[in-house]
Amino acid sequence: MKLGVSPDTFPPRSHEAKRISVVDAAASVFCREGFAGANIDLIAVEAGVSRQTVYNHHGDKEKLFIAVVRDLTERCNAGIFATIATFPDRPADLEADLVAFAERMNRNCICNRDGRFLRKLIQAEGERYPELFAEWREQGPGRTWSALAARFARLAYAGHLSIDDPDVAARQFLALVNAELQITFMLGGTPTEEEVLRSATNGVRTFLGAFAKRKMPAGKQPALAHA
Amino acid sequence: MKLGVSPDTFPPRSHEAKRISVVDAAASVFCREGFAGANIDLIAVEAGVSRQTVYNHHGDKEKLFIAVVRDLTERCNAGIFATIATFPDRPADLEADLVAFAERMNRNCICNRDGRFLRKLIQAEGERYPELFAEWREQGPGRTWSALAARFARLAYAGHLSIDDPDVAARQFLALVNAELQITFMLGGTPTEEEVLRSATNGVRTFLGAFAKRKMPAGKQPALAHA
DNA sequence: ACAAATTTAGACAGCCTTGTCCAATTCGTC
DNA sequence: GACGAATTGGACAAGGCTGTCTAAATTTGT
Numbered sequence: 001m002k003l004g005v006s007p008d009t010f011p012p013r014s015h016e017a018k019r020i021s022v023v024d025a026a027a028s029v030f031c032r033e034g035f036a037g038a039n040i041d042l043i044a045v046e047a048g049v050s051r052q053t054v055y056n057h058h059g060d061k062e063k064l065f066i067a068v069v070r071d072l073t074e075r076c077n078a079g080i081f082a083t084i085a086t087f088p089d090r091p092a093d094l095e096a097d098l099v100a101f102a103e104r105m106n107r108n109c110i111c112n113r114d115g116r117f118l119r120k121l122i123q124a125e126g127e128r129y130p131e132l133f134a135e136w137r138e139q140g141p142g143r144t145w146s147a148l149a150a151r152f153a154r155l156a157y158a159g160h161l162s163i164d165d166p167d168v169a170a171r172q173f174l175a176l177v178n179a180e181l182q183i184t185f186m187l188g189g190t191p192t193e194e195e196v197l198r199s200a201t202n203g204v205r206t207f208l209g210a211f212a213k214r215k216m217p218a219g220k221q222p223a224l225a226h227a
Numbered sequence: 228m229k230l231g232v233s234p235d236t237f238p239p240r241s242h243e244a245k246r247i248s249v250v251d252a253a254a255s256v257f258c259r260e261g262f263a264g265a266n267i268d269l270i271a272v273e274a275g276v277s278r279q280t281v282y283n284h285h286g287d288k289e290k291l292f293i294a295v296v297r298d299l300t301e302r303c304n305a306g307i308f309a310t311i312a313t314f315p316d317r318p319a320d321l322e323a324d325l326v327a328f329a330e331r332m333n334r335n336c337i338c339n340r341d342g343r344f345l346r347k348l349i350q351a352e353g354e355r356y357p358e359l360f361a362e363w364r365e366q367g368p369g370r371t372w373s374a375l376a377a378r379f380a381r382l383a384y385a386g387h388l389s390i391d392d393p394d395v396a397a398r399q400f401l402a403l404v405n406a407e408l409q410i411t412f413m414l415g416g417t418p419t420e421e422e423v424l425r426s427a428t429n430g431v432r433t434f435l436g437a438f439a440k441r442k443m444p445a446g447k448q449p450a451l452a453h454a
Numbered sequence: 455a456c457a458a459a460t461t462t463a464g465a466c467a468g469c470c471t472t473g474t475c476c477a478a479t480t481c482g483t484c
Numbered sequence: 485g486a487c488g489a490a491t492t493g494g495a496c497a498a499g500g501c502t503g504t505c506t507a508a509a510t511t512t513g514t
Contacts (some may be wrong), residue, residue: 014481015490034351036264040472050492055473119413123350124261126414133414141410168407168429175406179398183368186346187353187360202395210436241511242460267502277462282503 019057022047026054027068031120035065035128065125066132072118073136079109080144087151094160095208102177102200110178111190120188145170161211169211176203246284248274254295258347262292262355292352293359299345300363306336307371314378321387322435329404329427337405338417347415372397388438396438404430 025047029038040061044051058064083104088097109115118136126133149166152173156163163169180199184191191199252274256265267288271278285291310331315324336342345363353360376393379400383390390396407426411418418426 032354034261034263036261053491120350122413123347123415137410137414171406172403172430172433175402175409176399179402182402183364186349187364203399206399206437209438210433280461
């Protein structure tokens with residue numbers, strides 16, 4: 001009740017710390033074992049608390065699962081939008097800048113712990129919690145694609161790219177820079193730095209091959225090229 | 228009625244039929260519930276046999292799971308190679324032919340029951356059965372990509388495309404024509420015919436934007452490009 | 455129609471898991 | 485040091501699941 005400003009109010013300190021510890025451990029176990037296979041005792045041990053503490057904090061297994069997904073969704077979305085904020089709006093070297101951006105995106109949002117865990121939970125349990133993952137879908141990919149499409153549209157408007165449909169281009173950009181990581185993702189692995197870099201490099205090269213400045217809408221149109 | 232050639236020897240008929248029925252039901256239940264959540268009783272009911280029959284045929288839950296994965300892998304690989312055999316080696320209309328090929332690939336190998344089930348099992352249990360899925364990886368994606376890369380190389384050699392690395396191009400082709408289906412796949416859904424067509428169309432258009440005949444190897448080469 | 459093999463239903467033991475309860479202990483704060 | 489809240493460990497009931505066993509019913513080949 002003191003500390004009017006930045007409230008660590010009621011729960012002293014390690015209360016919240018334990019809650020986080022439990023959610024983290026639960027994320028790990030749910031991902032490894034699936035919802036049905038996850039064992040509350042194991043989560044408790046991995047979190048370094050007693051089983052009763054898990055129940056005190058989260059009520060039951062399903063509520064704990066939902067807390068895990070909400071937590072991951074929130075952090076992943078924050079990471080994605082923070083990364084999109086670093087998009088190269090005024091590129092010095094378009095190819096190099098896009099490769100660097102793609103690498104940040106992959107490393108900080110897709111390949112990191114939260115990204116891998118959230119993806120796996122969605123794939124494994126998405127059908128069991130429709131409204132939970134519908135929420136993720138709207139707040140996550142939906143807004144991600146829009147934001148990224150807007151950045152590409154801006155690059156096009158500034159004359160760096162030639163894009164028909166920025167939304168399609170945004171989705172294809174992400175698909176391309178991940179093209180070489182698909183199998184690793186499927187099997188739950190973490191790509192090496194080098195794999196991430198190579199996939200990003202190859203993906204951006206192809207992306208620019210399709211969308212870089214020169215554009216001829218099917219017919220020949222050499223007249224506009226007054227460089 | 229001995230059929231000396233193709234021996235349906237001892238086990239008469241519905242024996243094998245029941246085995247298949249069990250494996251099919253098991254695939255469905257394992258996918259819906261995960262390995263730990265799958266219930267042998269439920270599999271038996273869904274297969275229309277008694278629980279004991281399940282055990283008679285497959286021994287235990289783990290052996291049944293392995294049989295399911297092997298079965299799916301085999302059928303999926305067969306489908307993929309059959310589809311690759313329809314690749315347009317001598318295209319009349321390159322874009323239209325590639326779109327049609329991509330649609331076949333998506334519809335018959337990726338979006339069908341076997342494809343969705345196998346993908347989900349790999350994602351959910353891949354880490355638990357390393358050698359089982361390593362086998363899939365080599366026989367499936369590994370050979371798929373090689374075969375597809377060879378087809379693209381042939382198109383390039385015939386002068387229809389300009390490709391540096393056919394393996395990379397093959398992976399990017401698949402990534403592009405699936406770009407718009409990712410979220411649906413993640414949540415376990417089945418895309419509509421129209422979504423498949425649109426994703427294939429957009430993907431092939433971008434692919435050809437990057438790899439269609441004209442090529443400038445990254446560095447500027449304005450000597451040749453006097454527009 | 456007969457004999458062998460297969461399938462079925464049901465019961466069963468053994469094990470594991472969830473979620474609750476409680477008494478003893480520790481922790482943070484005053 | 486003392487107080488109240490949080491945590492712990494352990495016991496516990498209820499229920500579910502796997503895998504086995506058996507005797508009866510059914511199917512199959514001849």
